[in-house]
Amino acid sequence: MTPVFPVSALGDGETTVCRIGTVEVLVSRVDGRYYATSARCPHAGQSLAGGRLQGCELRCPLHAAVFDVRDGRCLRGPSDEDLQRYRVVIDQGRVCVDVDATR
Numbered sequence: 413m414t415p416v417f418p419v420s421a422l423g424d425g426e427t428t429v430c431r432i433g434t435v436e437v438l439v440s441r442v443d444g445r446y447y448a449t450s451a452r453c454p455h456a457g458q459s460l461a462g463g464r465l466q467g468c469e470l471r472c473p474l475h476a477a478v479f480d481v482r483d484g485r486c487l488r489g490p491s492d493e494d495l496q497r498y499r500v501v502i503d504q505g506r507v508c509v510d511v512d513a514t515r
């Protein structure tokens with residue numbers, strides 16, 4: 413479990429990308445809850461850092477695939493794969509992500 417930033421660093425409706433070892437992780441905050449998924453779109457590898465988050469739906473900036481950041485599900489193509497989801501825990505005011513434990 414790796415602490416990535418303080419809970420106050422990310423507002424509702426915001427995302428950020430951080431690196432844990434060799435893994436790029438997209439952390440999103442929706443309705444006060446934090447979610448972590450892979451940060452690369454499975455369609456063509458675009459970074460999701462510039463993706464637009466509306467509610468729980470994140471749109472890939474390249475070809476507009478849409479993913480649910482809560483569980484990584486692909487809701488709309490052209491991607492036909494989901495995002496990898498990672499376990500998130502809040503510990504002592506910090507968002508912590510476990511890239512070895514998927515959920």
Ligand code: FES
Nearest residue numbers: 453455456472475
């Ligand atoms: S790279 Fe994301 S939809 Fe094509």
